[in-house]
Amino acid sequence: MNHLSMEQILERIYQSEQFDEMRITRDQVHEMIREHLLLSHSPALGRQVNQIHDALIQRTIELSEHILEDEGYGKPPVPYAFILFGSGGRSEQTLWSDQDNGLIYGDSEHHSEDELEAYFNKLVACILQGLEMLGYPPCEGNVVSSNKQWRKSFSDYMDMVLAWFQEPEWENVRYLLILADMRSIYGTQALVHRLRTGFLDYVKEHPSILNDLLSNTLHHKISLGVFGHLITERYGEDAGGFDIKYGAYIPIVNGIRLLAIQAGLHASSTVERIKQLKGDSHIPESLANDWQAAFDVALKLRDLTPFQVENELYTTRGKLSGEQLTKEIKQELKVCLRTGIELQKFVKKSIGAHIEKEKEKG
Template identity: 55%
Template sequence: MDRLALERFQRETSRARSLQKLRALRDQVNEEFGRRLLFAEALEWNREVNEYHDALIRRVIVLSEERLKEEWGKAAPLPYAFLLFGSGGRGEQTLWSDQDNGLIYADPSSAEQRLEADRYFAELAARITEGLEAVGYPPCHGQVICTNKQWRKPLEDYRRMANEWMREPDWEHVRYLLITVDARSVYGDEALRCALIEEIYRYTAAQPAMLEHMLRNTLHHKVSIGVFGQLIKERYGEDAGGVDVKYGAYIPIVNGIRLLAVEAGSRRSSTEERIQALIAGGHVPEEIGQDWLEALTLALKLRSMTPYQLEEGRYVTRGKLTADQLTKERVTELKQCLRIGTDLQKYVRKNIPKEINKG
């Protein structure tokens, strides 16, 4: 999509007065971006896709606020921020990503204000979630979503929860920590997100052993390439003969980069910006960092080529390239991506323990 067309869609989105109009715009945009994928530079294409996701999500939030004010006669009782996690937090959503989000608000000054805030933000979260579903975003299967009280609370409660995770770093708690590190504020008071993220970075800097717990989670997903350089393909079911691009290529890359960024103290949330910061800060040789950017570019492109379908009006995908899509060109790109991903995991496995020992 050319820049003028994207800006036009963003303007129309910002003026839309109904979810039906937003849904029609989203369907148009998805078609436009889908046609352009094979001819675009992958990182730039990804940035533009996520600019539009942000605009769409913001408009759903604004409409939800306005309708709640019309019905209840009052606005939000406290400053708040709407957070995106997962690929949304990293600014790497595909055209069919689901909802991974949360809501954080300022600490209430009294028990009465807390009750008022809890009631208001629970209702706002429900309306935002319904609105996002109406424009095609399915809810997160893992319940990382603002309608879940775990991901909708005041800043102090979020801080307390993060510290509990860090004091008891079992597998699930570390998984939640890493999800939180990817958080990005798409609407509202950015200072609330920053305060939460700083809690995690301060603790990790003071307790480098925390990185060891993060390392185990980070390396959980293996790159989908065998010891002899062959692709590891799906063996059964409707995806037989295909390759899991999401969990076999993309996730291992972004997980490895995220941990290196945490160790380096980089507060960036996008994988591209994290790599650039690691290079600029001298934390990784430029040649290696450029290889990681190449792998990320390929992973984003290939992940965006996976088939999708509409289920109950929502965009969904299994994140896998089909056997028919594995042309000679695609296989070459995929193997290059996976080879670099394997090297990245080796780099992380070798270097993170070194930094722990230094600490």
């Protein structure tokens, strides 16, 4: 980055005392990084983008705590963890990612549930207001900590997860897979570690649940036709373009996530999941390398999708325009998509074999 070093950017963020100060920094950094993405893309640049997002969100939470204290609500009454889902949970955010978050707070013998709920409801309202001021749009699916479903005590979270597992209808399975990508970004990480452990322990003890997770995982198909042509958008303003998010990136992410769940891995990022699957000999090294290469392409092209600022919020439709689909990009994309198709086949076969093996064990 030509204008500011990472150290300078992070220092500016952590020294900010107002949300609007951080918004100015975010806008400046956004333009700097966008210039770099147009020239060249690298995994290192992607990691820097996510470091900056983490810093902005962490400082927003710190300032929100201070605001509540100044207003007479005191410090947090119990330990808590603010968690990110989706691309934030996987440390795969683009410059224009939206909010997917939740909050887990510890159980208490000294505070009533109403007292805890009152404090964390106010805290979350302040955090989300701050994040909107920074340009993060709320999650369209309402997977956000202002929704009480995603703001609960640890015990209530565990009860909710158990209920989803015991009634694995489509929506409940979708929620379980959202939860599988959670990452603590602020607060007491042990709460998230315990929740993930409970999640993975249930899967280990009830391997047949993997069948339900599989059907949801394979819901998004790779956008490559039977004759090897790209399946592009047919109508509207994106006509001729390619849905890189749902046609390439999400199917790859979903497949690797399910293999990580099957293997009992705690990692939430796709890159780390591939490394651990390879390192623990769950997959051959050659496959891991192919998947990593395909994932790198999907990430790179996802970062190049056009974006817009609407009502002061950064948004994107996650689609490459027809003009961006050069001969070179199409060729690169087709290799990525063919790997994605093989990955989905591997996942289906692996889950089926695992369930059969567990049945034989009794």
